[in-house]
Structure formats: structure tokens, C-alpha cells
Amino acid sequence: MATIVGSVMTSHVPSIGNAIAKHRENDPYWKPFFDGYPPVRAWLDRVKPDVAVVFYQDHGLNFFLDKMPTFAVGAAPEYRNADEGWGIPTVKPVKGDPALSWHIIESLVADEFDITMCQEMKVDHALTLPLALMWPGGGDWPVRVVPITMNHVQHPLPSPKRSYRLGESVGRAIASWKEDVRVLVMGTGGLSHQLDGQRAGFINKPFDLMCMDALVDDPKKLTRYSALDLVREAGAQGTELMAWMAARAALPGRVTKVHSHYHVPISNTAGGLLALQNDGAALARAA
């Protein structure tokens, strides 16, 4: 049976891609951000996931406003990155796990989530940069992926409560997968930031830190917010917190915090990182 090793939630700001490509990880501006990642990489080296199920939003690479799914699940053998128009380098393709994708899709639809199914899907920085942060060096990606996109481009957005329930349902789907694979659940985006309007540059550190704490011990508490509440508290693009909530919700039992990190600013954004170990999986392995 499949095992969920844990969850990693991280920001995915596009400029991280340029910093990596230009080897700026130790520049004074970038070092306080990149310094957060080595403990999480060390943990990943120990738990060795085979597959990453990744919750994120597509920022206008794969989806346009002509057809905008609220939630979409990729079921492709391979996912390609491509030119996103804002000048970050394209990274190598990522292998998929179509059998697990279809299992998740069947399970979600049986659970009454009316998701969109995609046999072709380009993946943008929101999927590729978190992989590059976890497994740097430019070698082959050590994981296959199942991409799950959430609409944060066009209102009405899904609610935090619905996003959380989606994560719970995906967690149940993975737990019932017959293959003996180790699965990491990732949620990418955020934390607080706003790119548009006279309030551009808005960051809310107390709110972010409250959310990061809640995601460890009391994640359901965050489901009382509406999408517009998140816009108000975390900025217009801070609604990406919902991807973190979905990734957290996939872990049903007790968790242990592996590491967390928070640094402001990266570009216009509060950079956050949180890694949680699924205690149930750790106990099963020890037995």
C-alpha cells in the first residue's frame, strides 16, 4: 500500500528561478530565504518519496480564461515546463505517475469532487520551483508528480473549506492506493502578498505566522475564512494559502513539524516553508 511520508508547503515566487539559474543562493538578498531549505532536504533524503502530489495554481501557462477549472488533476506520463513570458529559465520535464493520477481522479469523483482531468498539462513555476528548492543541483528529478491545480486567477475562487476537503479526499485516495510507493504531498504558493492595486506590496506577517502555527496543530481553524477573508488578510494573491491547507489536510492523523522557515521579502512576497512528517507513516516504518 502507498504511504504518505508527510507534507511540504513552500512559496514559489518566480524570481527564485532566476536566483537559482544565476547561482545567487548566497547573495545577501537571497541567503536568508535559501537558508530555510537544507533541513527539509535532509529530511527528504531520509524519507525518500517516490511521488509528489502537488497542489498549486497555474498562473496562465496551461490554463487561460477560456476554460478555467476550479480544480484540475494531471494524468500525463510527463509534464513540461515552458516559457511563461516573465523571463525565468525553463526547467527539464517532470515524469508523471498516470496510474496514481487516475486512482486519485476516480477516488475524487466518487467522493463528489467534480474535477477536470488533464492528459496534457504544462506545469509552471508553481510546480517546478518547489521541486528545484527540494532537490537542487539540476540532476534528474527524484520524484514523479501528480499535479493538482486550484483556480486562484479568477473569482469566484474555491473556498478554503472546500480546498481543505479536497486535500482530505486526496489523502484518502493516496492511502487506498495499492502500489507500494512513498508519497509526499506538497502545497505551493503564498504566503501573504499582493501584486495588484494601490495596496500592492501588502504583507501581513502576524497572519502568516498564525497560519503556519495553525497548519501544524489546528489546521481546520483556517477553514472558517472565506476566500475574500484571505484576500483581505493575506493580500490578493495570498489566497494561495489554500494550497498549503489542501496539502496539510491530506495528512489525517498526528504530525510532527520537521522544520519551518519564514522570510520577508522575496520579491513582493512573504517567503514561507513548512515541512510536516506524517507520524502514522513513521510509526508503520519503525514497526
Place this chain on the structure above:
Amino acid sequence: MGGKQRDYGIPGTPIFDGHMAQKGYALNAMCYSFNSADNRAAFKADEDAYCRKFGLNDEQRSAVANRNVLELIAAGGNIYYLAKFAGIFGLDVQDVGAQQTGMTKDAFKAMLLEAGR
């Protein structure tokens, strides 16, 4: 498709809803096309022709000509697609933020640093 954006009661914060998505469709379609380097080059070579091809209305055409982000948003532009437009001119989201808040880029960056304290 005209009219003002619905007020969601969050100051300084445009909400890209169905009304705006419908109003801004042509503008956003043009900006989405800038995922392609060939299309970015075509825009730079003949901006007028490129805007005509996508059927921009007068408000959108003027906002594009002015390189004015708040005008582009008012004309229905979504910030993620507009960022691709800004990329043509080598502008990043801090340039875009500085312009919208009426700050210098240095002042905008200082504000972000302050938010982290």
C-alpha cells in the same frame, strides 16, 4: 462590456471576478499570447497591429500605450497576464508595485523590508 467594478470592500484591492474577466478578455488574451517569444517580438515590431489583432477596445489600447498598470487593471487586465506584458519591458513585479503605489522602486522595496520586521 462596461461599467465599474463591484466593490468588495477591500481598499486598494481589485477583485478579478466574472465581470472583469469578461471586460478584460481581449486584453488578457493578448497578454497570455506573450508566453511565446515570437509573439513578444511581433508586439514590439508593430504594437498597433498586434493590439488590433486581439480586438482591444479604446480603453485597453490606451492603457497599453500608457504602460499604466492601474489603467490596465481598470480595463479588465488580470495581474498574472499583465505581468507577462510587463516582462516585455524587463519590468518585474516590484516595478509594477512601485508604479501602482506611486512610489519609487527603492521606497517600495523599503516598504517590503519593513513588513518583515
